[in-house]
Amino acid sequence: xxxFIGVFVLVPWLIxxxxxxxxxxxxxxxxLLSIASAGVWLTFYIGRINIGQxxxxxxxxxxxxxxVTQYExxxxxxxxxxxxxxxxxxxxxxxxxxxxxxxxFAMITLVxxxxxxxxxxxxxxxxxxxxxxxxxxxxxxxVFGMTIIPDFxxxxxxxxxxxxxxxxxxxxxxxxxxxxxxxRMGHLCRSLQxxxxxASSIGVNITTLRITAYAISSFxxxxxxxxxxxxxxxxxxxxxxxxxxINFMLNVFVGGLGYVFGPMLGTVVIYFGWDLLFQTGKFQxxxxxxxxxxxxxxxxxxxxxxxxxxxxxxKK
Amino acid sequence: MxxxxxxxxxxxxxxxxxxxxxxxxxxxxxxxxxxxxxLNFAHGQLYVVGGFITYIIYxxxxxxxxxxxxxxxxxxGLVGAVIEKFLFRPVIRKSVREESTMLLAAAIAFFLDAIxxxxxxxxxxxxxxxxxxxxxxxxxxxxxYDRILIAALAGSAVVTFILFMQYSKPGxxxxxxxxxxxxxxxxxxxxxxxxxxxxxxxxMLAGVAGGLLVSIVGVNSGIGGPVSIKxxxxxxxxxxxxxxxxxxxxxxxxxxxxxxxxxxxxYGDLTYLVIFVSLMIFLSxxxxxxxxxPWG
Numbered sequence: 001x002x003x004f005i006g007v008f009v010l011v012p013w014l015i016x017x018x019x020x021x022x023x024x025x026x027x028x029x030x031x032l033l034s035i036a037s038a039g040v041w042l043t044f045y046i047g048r049i050n051i052g053q054x055x056x057x058x059x060x061x062x063x064x065x066x067x068v069t070q071y072e073x074x075x076x077x078x079x080x081x082x083x084x085x086x087x088x089x090x091x092x093x094x095x096x097x098x099x100x101x102x103x104x105f106a107m108i109t110l111v112x113x114x115x116x117x118x119x120x121x122x123x124x125x126x127x128x129x130x131x132x133x134x135x136x137x138x139x140x141x142x143v144f145g146m147t148i149i150p151d152f153x154x155x156x157x158x159x160x161x162x163x164x165x166x167x168x169x170x171x172x173x174x175x176x177x178x179x180x181x182x183x184r185m186g187h188l189c190r191s192l193q194x195x196x197x198x199a200s201s202i203g204v205n206i207t208t209l210r211i212t213a214y215a216i217s218s219f220x221x222x223x224x225x226x227x228x229x230x231x232x233x234x235x236x237x238x239x240x241x242x243x244x245x246i247n248f249m250l251n252v253f254v255g256g257l258g259y260v261f262g263p264m265l266g267t268v269v270i271y272f273g274w275d276l277l278f279q280t281g282k283f284q285x286x287x288x289x290x291x292x293x294x295x296x297x298x299x300x301x302x303x304x305x306x307x308x309x310x311x312x313x314x315k316k
Numbered sequence: 317m318x319x320x321x322x323x324x325x326x327x328x329x330x331x332x333x334x335x336x337x338x339x340x341x342x343x344x345x346x347x348x349x350x351x352x353x354x355l356n357f358a359h360g361q362l363y364v365v366g367g368f369i370t371y372i373i374y375x376x377x378x379x380x381x382x383x384x385x386x387x388x389x390x391x392x393g394l395v396g397a398v399i400e401k402f403l404f405r406p407v408i409r410k411s412v413r414e415e416s417t418m419l420l421a422a423a424i425a426f427f428l429d430a431i432x433x434x435x436x437x438x439x440x441x442x443x444x445x446x447x448x449x450x451x452x453x454x455x456x457x458x459x460x461y462d463r464i465l466i467a468a469l470a471g472s473a474v475v476t477f478i479l480f481m482q483y484s485k486p487g488x489x490x491x492x493x494x495x496x497x498x499x500x501x502x503x504x505x506x507x508x509x510x511x512x513x514x515x516x517x518x519x520m521l522a523g524v525a526g527g528l529l530v531s532i533v534g535v536n537s538g539i540g541g542p543v544s545i546k547x548x549x550x551x552x553x554x555x556x557x558x559x560x561x562x563x564x565x566x567x568x569x570x571x572x573x574x575x576x577x578x579x580x581x582x583y584g585d586l587t588y589l590v591i592f593v594s595l596m597i598f599l600s601x602x603x604x605x606x607x608x609x610p611w612g
Binding site: 049093096097099100103104106107108110111112114115118119122242243246249250253254282283284285286288289290292293296297 | 349353355357403406407416418419420422423424426427429430431433434541545548549551552556586588589592593595596597599600601603604
């Protein structure tokens with residue numbers, strides 16, 4: 001509850017006070033990236049190292065961009081469509097590759113990101129390296145003549161609107177993830193992470209479960225990608241590439257693999273850390289990577305593992 | 317039109333030449349993976365560092381090329397040993413899940429990228445040719461002498477490495493380690509020491525490859541990532557952690573690239589898309605690669 005008030009009331013108020021409007025963009029990005037990272041986290045949860053989220057974010061982004069610019073579909077409709085498209089795509093791709101484990105799966109997902117980029121370059125509909133630019137802002141969403149979300153281009157503060165959109169989705173996404181992890185399926189996923197053969201032998205349908213988890217993961221990637229496109233109003237084959245896929249993975253790692261809210265914390269820390277270091281100019285990457293290495297040396301199990309450790313002590 | 321009739325011999329020779337270099341890069345990566353179960357994201361960056369060291373010693377200081385190659389190898393070996401001892405070893409010991417090492421490797425890759433960029437800038441660097449002249453077999457196969465020399469050097473490095481792994485004591489220890497870590501430890505192999513030697517050796521191979529190739533393709537600070545991805549692909553084709561697999565993977569990728577760039581050139585820049593997609597199909601049929609252990 002505190003969290004809700006925090007993100008919906010307190011943060012806009014603080015930004016209003018400080019007059020730093022650019023933080024809206026930063027926080028919106030954090031919210032969207034954490035949605036995509038939550039997807040990556042779910043694949044980690046079933047014991048797979050996923051470095052391919054960039055591919056689905058790119059696919060979702062392109063689907064939304066193409067539908068909006070060429071078929072004049074409402075942007076709001078393209079968000080779930082992008083998610084579903086990625087989910088179906090991931091089922092097709094996942095069916096063979098989810099049989100791979102460990103490093104093999106990691107490497108093939110890395111290759112997948114590269115494939116997505118090259119496909120976007122090669123296909124005519126994605127307009128090659130020039131990308132799709134000047135995508136219109138989201139229009140209004142109305143149900144039975146009742147306006148639920150106003151046309152973004154009529155709003156005086158688009159950044160705030162996007163912020164609310166992204167944060168709302170993020171809250172829904174993490175609430176859903178929390179529910180999922182603590183459901184029957186979540187427990188089954190944990191059994192996959194520990195030992196697939198054993199899980200299979202006691203009657204868990206591991207193939208279905210793996211593919212479901214991977215599809216949900218890609219769904220989130222697609223949703224995140226499609227909204228990102230709406231904000232930047234453009235998409236290029238390089239919008240999401242290998243570095244982004246690796247960053248999604250880093251977000252999850254830094255937050256902690258064992259915790260649902262890990263990806264959110266990880267994204268906040270990494271994105272803000274990177275932004276704050278911007279002032280250091282050309283030493284940005286050097287300092288950033290040094291901090292990452294130090295983080296790994298001190299808390300290899302993620303930032304949230306610190307909190308859990310303390311909590312355990314208090315209980316004793 | 318000369319571009320219409322493709323000279324297959326030339327394509328094959330180019331492929332062999334590319335494959336020789338690729339095998340050298342893939343060997344280091346697969347060695348590190350076999351010994352420590354670490355996917356070394358920083359492998360391409362180590363290659364770039366090796367390239368720049370050769371560039372400075374041979375290109376700038378004017379010392380003989382062989383001195384530069386040796387210096388690249390030795391420096392990278394030291395760097396590899398340091399990375400293993402002070403970074404990977406503590407993290408492997410402390411972390412709950414194995415995957416943590418991947419984050420560490422990615423962070424090291426970023427770190428090396430940053431250092432390379434700060435020290436050497438963004439410019440493409442090249443060195444003077446080590447040999448002039450071109451070998452010409454009836455205008456069917458044309459190959460510059462320096463490329464032949466580099467391919468021969470790369471080949472002899474690969475052979476030396478295999479002999480070392482096969483017949484020397486550290487080589488045997490490392491092979492034992494790759495087969496079964498615990499069993500090797502029980503047999504009295506100093507696991508920590510040989511992990512470090514193995515990592516150093518893997519880094520050294522990357523450095524030598526970088527040093528050799530700087531004389532032909534030059535080097536710039538941005539190629540670390542793409543080299544890593546190529547190395548991953550070769551290792552996947554052959555099977556992770558298997559030395560013969562890495563060599564086979566290197567040659568196959570070199571051949572595919574050479575053929576692809578000739579045959580598919582009419583359809584635009586499709587070579588890599590085709591290679592990637594066929595790799596994905598190949599791996600879904602044979603997940604362990606050509607020669608890998610069938611662990612999935």
